[in-house]
Amino acid sequence: MGIRGLMSFVEDHSNEFFIDLKLRNTKLIIDGYALFHRLSFSSGLELRYGGDYDSFADIVHKFFESLFACNIFPYVVLDGGCDISDKKLSTIKDRAREKIHMAHNLSVGGGGCVCPLLTREVFIQVLIKLQVSFVQSFSEADRDIMTLANHWNCPVLSSDSDFCIFDLKTGFCPLNSFQWRNVNTVKGTRDYYIPAKCFSLSAFCQHFSNMNRALLPLFAVLCGNDYIHLPVVEIFLSKVHLPSGSTNSKGRRHHRVLGLLSWLSHFAGPAEALDHVLKCLPKKDRENVKELLGCSMEEYQQSHVKLQDFFQCGTYTCPDALRLGLPEWVLGDLAHGQLSPFISDALVLRRTILHTQVENMQRPNAHRISQPIRQVIYGLLLNASPHLENMSRNVLPSQPLAFSEVERASKNIKTSIVDAVGLPKDHFNLDKLPKLSLARRQRLLLETLKVKQTSLDCVPDLLKLPVAVCCYWLQHTEGTAKLHHLQALLLGMLMGPLHAMTNSPGKEGLQENGAKKLYEELQRVKKQTQPDRKLDLDTAHIFCQWQSCLQMALYLSQLLSTPFPEPDLTRLYSGSLVHSLCQQLLGSTSVETLLSMCLEAEQLYEHLFSATKSYAPAELFLPKSKSNSKRKRQKKKGASWLKNTAGTSSDTRCAYEGSNRFGVLMVENLEEHSGTAELE
Incomplete structure (x- = not known):
């Protein structure tokens, strides 16, 4: 408010x-x-x-x-x-x-x-x-x-x-x-x-x-808060002759605040003041306005939710939520932040808000790319208890299998109707969703992302979901994503493991092998992003699409009780880094040059790239023309290295996750950051 x-x-x-x-x-x-x-x-x-x-x-x-x-x-x-x-x-x-x-x-x-x-x-x-x-x-x-x-x-x-x-x-x-x-x-x-x-x-x-401080809730609703916008209130304000004030926007707002508080201070309590407000309005509006103002004033009264019980005993009880008949596990996961408000909005209101990013406003909303993932989320939420299902159909009686999405359209908003994917209720009942086997939950998540589980065999657990998202993203970008975009994203994903390595006690030998040097080099690249540099809108839009895919895949994963460990988002994506990497990779820098200082990071990158390459459109690997012959030679060298990387056999490389020193650190990082993940 x-x-x-x-x-x-x-x-x-x-x-x-x-x-x-x-x-x-x-x-x-x-x-x-x-x-x-x-x-x-x-x-x-x-x-x-x-x-x-x-x-x-x-x-x-x-x-x-x-x-x-x-x-x-x-x-x-x-x-x-x-x-x-x-x-x-x-x-x-x-x-x-x-x-x-x-x-x-x-x-x-x-x-x-x-x-x-x-x-x-x-x-x-x-x-x-x-x-x-x-x-x-x-x-x-x-x-x-x-x-x-x-x-x-x-x-x-x-x-x-x-x-x-x-x-x-x-x-x-x-x-x-x-x-x-x-x-x-x-x-x-x-x-x-x-x-x-x-x-x-x-x-x-x-x-x-x-x-009387009891008058303040009436002041709030008359002044205009997030819950009430009544044109008839303006009629009242025009009749009470508030003190004059400045004509600038701030002055006008302060004029209303000061005038209303001064006017209300003459009344003993809210009931008397409310009567005077209603007398200024047409008789036909009075009862309706009285009810609306009364309901809005209640928003400033004590809550029935006792959060002290949650912080002391872990129990969260909300009367409004209980009346909806939501599954107990959903209420618990919402309270613990393990499910997003996006999920409760979709479940209760059949409506979601898709938040705008800094993207190319001339192109369709970046969230369009992740709509198939949301449709599966909506399908799971449809398989709810009969009580909630009937309530939701009252909200959208003509569209029992549809959800509305508030999204950007050019530089305005619009509401789109999106159909849910029909999922068999006997297999994916919302009440019993956490009881499904790990294999079934993993399968639904990967089928939604159109990724084979074998593709992720050599990817560390903490990066399986982000890499699967890359695979989905490559299949849906309609040819707009280029090789350097994928390379920049995967290089950025190395920051988490590198940070863990360079900050792990007793790993000084690894630091000397180049992990610390590479981490510092990537930090240097990140800082090269200049505040006054013009934003590459196409690149920004492509990465906004990737983030939307990651966000929705994360929400689906949470709804499925994290069949893969939740990635450490704090070191997974840095916009300044990936944008700057894109610039460098289009120039004379190659992936090979960057990774040559750290064998462990090079091996990890190979596995990430190998996992995604088969999902990329063929045109992603087409050579680009360069005017500078030196850049041509550098590009050829880098492409040759990538070809060798792509051809690496997973059978000979997968052993690194258990034996490679870098892989060990990934496991340590997983234990530190994924306490809520289910490890079956």
């Missing part, structure tokens, strides 16, 4: 409405959605190339290290799916349009803030690695956050202006004044604290003639 203009208004009066805190030795409830957006947009990360997830993961890691140093115990609460009532749909669509415009601005060299597609998943993986307690609410998390913070009597960290309305016992700390990078020492001790500001609801109400 959010109230237009309120956050900037209270920040303009920070000396009056905020108190300084030295935050330490406390629990802290963190709005996860607000945090990962804040860290993405305020840390100087490159956003044009689809996400530097390694850099983002490092920043998240440093953030929580600051909290730990100050003896702050974080509890992260993430938003879940859309509200069942769908009353926020118009706001969701408005924000989707805004995101499209920002993505377009970024694609043509302008500014903008668009979270890379897998940011949320990377954020969750870092939380798991750091053992930070977190929960994913069934829908919007604000009320759950407020209720938990009041139960534990601790502050909330967010950037959502709704926390200025909630009656929080210990207050709300805005993220933009939370100085986690500036950890200080308590004078005369060895204890640390983080300087922060805390919003004082008492000071805020006192500023407006000691206004």
Whole structure:
């Protein structure tokens, strides 16, 4: 949620409405959605190339290290799916349009803030690695956050202006004044604290003639929050003669905030104020408006969800979710972040939102390539309990086997109807899906991606899903993907194993063999991406397609209880690296040149390339003409090496995974990062 203009208004009066805190030795409830957006947009990360997830993961890691140093115990609460009532749909669509415009601005060299597609998943993986307690609410998390913070009597960290309305016992700390990078020492001790500001609801109400704080929810819905957009409210506002203010956009927003608060301060409570609002409206609208305003005001009351039970006992109970009759395992996996809100939206609303990336706006939506994967997801979700199935058919009675997708169309949004793949319910019943054998779940996943399991025999477990995604992607890019795109992706996938190798104690010999040198060289290549360099839109679009395939394959894998271990996304894709590699591979650099310094990495790359080559269209390997004879010779040399690589027998090479020192590190990395994966 959010109230237009309120956050900037209270920040303009920070000396009056905020108190300084030295935050330490406390629990802290963190709005996860607000945090990962804040860290993405305020840390100087490159956003044009689809996400530097390694850099983002490092920043998240440093953030929580600051909290730990100050003896702050974080509890992260993430938003879940859309509200069942769908009353926020118009706001969701408005924000989707805004995101499209920002993505377009970024694609043509302008500014903008668009979270890379897998940011949320990377954020969750870092939380798991750091053992930070977190929960994913069934829908919007604000009320759950407020209720938990009041139960534990601790502050909330967010950037959502709704926390200025909630009656929080210990207050709300805005993220933009939370100085986690500036950890200080308590004078005369060895204890640390983080300087922060805390919003004082008492000071805020006192500023407006000691206004009754119970009036604030009515203020929020009249001012305009994410849940209510009533044209008749404008009629009321035109009749109460709010004080005049500035004519600029910020001034107009503040004019409404200031005027409404001043007007409401004259009333003893919300009932009296609401009566005066209704008297300004036509009689025919009053009952309907009264009901709508009342329902919206309830969004600021205590939640029935007791998150303390989840954090203390692992049990998550949501009355709204229970009424839907969702399978118990689905509710549990949603709460633990092991299923995406995408899944709950599809399951409950039969509608999903496909988030826009920084892509070529002149071409069809990059998510089109992954639609067949989503159709299988939808097919699995259709095989739900009769209660949920009947409810969903009431939502789309004429399309019982269809789902709607909100997606980008040029520079706007549209809703497309997508049919689900029909799957036999006796074999793929949603209630019993986790009980299917590992072999059957692997088979369904690989059949969806159109990959033979034998193709992945020589691929380390942690990279099986990403490589299978590459195979699917190569079969669906309609000839737009080129050899250097595939090479760049596979080289980027080496970063995880190389990072594990160079940071493993007792592996100094391996580091001397070139792993550290190669890792540093790839980091150097990554840094060569210049901020002012014009974005190659076709390359960006191709990698956006790959990320969409990876995201949807990941969601399908999670729905199937991860038949292959979940990949470490934090070191799997770095947009700046793969874009820069593309530039170098089109020039004088070859894969052979890059990998010559590390035999283990060269062997791993060979297996990744061999697994994908048979799924690539023949034109991928056609030679490119070069004007420079030196480049021709270099290309020929590189192509010859790749030919030898492609011809390597899997029978003679597969042994490396068990005996090669690099393969051993992959297994260690798997044990560290895939605690939720099923290893049967």
